[in-house]
Amino acid sequence: MNWLQRQIRPEQIRELSLLALIVVAVVFFGSMIDGYYSFRTFNRISSSVAIITVVAVGQTLVVLTRNIDLSVGSIVGFTAYFVGTLIAHHKGLNPFLAVAISIALGAALGVVNGLLVAWGRVPAVVVTLGTLAIYRGVLVDLSGAKTVTTDSLPQWLVNLPTLNVLPIGALDVRALFAAALVIVIIFQFGVTYLSFARRFYAIGSNPEAAQLIGLPMKGIILLAFVISGALAGLAGFMTLARYGNITVEAGRGLELNVVAAVVVGGVNVFGGSGRVTGAMLGAIMIGTLEQSLFRLGISEFWRDALLGLLILLAVASDSVILQRLRLLWARTELKFVQPVEAGAPRS
């Protein structure tokens, strides 16, 4: 038990149990649906997960600092539409430049959120509820009810979603999913090993203490919102690539799925704990439900009810079970320490 406890932390148990739940879900669907274990199923789930995952990584950073970004759905729609229009008018635009423009546009919208939260000291829920309406409203007004259509886009963009970057046997890892994986890996390593990124955890778990030791609170919160905006911008580009036809409604309601993925993935809504990989697992869980339920024959209308239940269970298990586990862990560590303290005075 002691050995086990030193190897695994409570947070990891949470992720492992989510992984187990995903396996159970896949086995369940596999036993109910003929031909479920196919590469088509994998491709379908992985493409739908990719976009949510990228936005969820940014959301994770914001939630870690004890804030929330509800405007991401509008940012995704905003960038998807405007970058789509830009590419449709300038077909020769360099693909990398297009991606860079998407990220920059998203980041700029994130700066507005971050400045209002950090310097305006307006609660993040209020700011991002407001910008959720404002960004979408500006998009609808500026677009003049036009849409971006697939046939106005250059061929490289239309082919991007089916581009296979890493064939493992007959299994495709497609470009969008590969991009999401790279982002998850980069950010997971970043928040684990960069001392700078540990500050997200520091100000989320104890803002007063973080202030007292002199962390630049405002800058860190601004950075979290800018990264969230930038990744939402990238997701906007991915949405454009995946669907081709973009109306002003693109990305509406995405924020709910993203927040759900983050919460199911074990990121604490009060900040200070949670991992980027957890958010990805949350997104995979949601994507698996979304893409599998309608093939079961029972109606797809069950998805939302199940998702609501899943969020509730995730938060409840976090609060009730994980608290107990953490106490247990802390107690055994105490036992481990006691003999040293009781012995000879330390030199």
Place this chain on the structure above:
Amino acid sequence: MNPAALLKRWETLLLAVLIAIVAINVLESRYYLSVGNFINLFQLSIEKSLVALAMALVIIGGDIDLSVASVMGLAACVMAWLFQQGAPLPLAILLALGAGVLAGLNNAFWIAYVGLPSLAVTLAGLIGYRGVARILVEDRAIGGFPLWFNTLGQQALVGPLTAAIVIFLFFFVVFVIVLHGSAFGRLVYVIGSNIQAARYSGVRIGLVKTALFVGSAGVAALAGILYAARLGSVRGDTADGFELDIITTVLLGGVSIFGGKGNLVGVGLSLLVILNLRNGMGLADITGNTQNYVIGGLLILSVLIPNMSLEIRNKWRGRET
């Protein structure tokens, strides 16, 4: 209270804004100042206004209820589904209200007794209750209700006032008495401003929170049925996204998102500001979309301006000493 303090109050600012909006509307449109327009102005979002009253109490108590719009949809769908299955409509309405209360009890159980954050629980409710509503109605639109239901809430009851407006006024008076004139109301403020202190003083936090969430869901269910009656048909996405407008109204009314601060006079004024602003913009041919983001901007400014003015005042004081 001395005049200087009265000037600094949030409600005074709202009143000034309201007067300015009304003045502009009167000058801009000759259709504005008519009884018909005013009844219409209230009637068009009476359901949201009703829920905003209950939401104000929840937020003052330091929590938030994101699930209200889904509870509105759930109640409407439960009623329509039962009616379609052959249940008499009055019974269907009663059971739909019961479904709303159940949803509220479910929220309250996890928040008040398990101790989970209300943001997460009611987010799950927002998605989950909507899901149940969709399971019941799927992608159909259920209509064909009897005539008395289709005019429910819209017939003139007292003078030109419709029944829905009378119901709203009744709830406004009830909530003012509960929040500002009863011991329960004081407990809501105590819990919202300092939950630790409330716990150590022996306040039964669980009971108060249960009452707040059941009340909010119950009022939302009633509003959902009134909304269904006004539209004459029910779909799975009935009242989808209403929580945004409702929370905006409450926060614009000077209720602090952190709890413990705010009152129903402010919320009432904020309702009038938003309704008159939307109505005026509508009469001036400004689209609903533009109206939405003007109100989004108003929401941010309503917190930003007091913060900034406080900061500037503090800087001035610092310079003097």
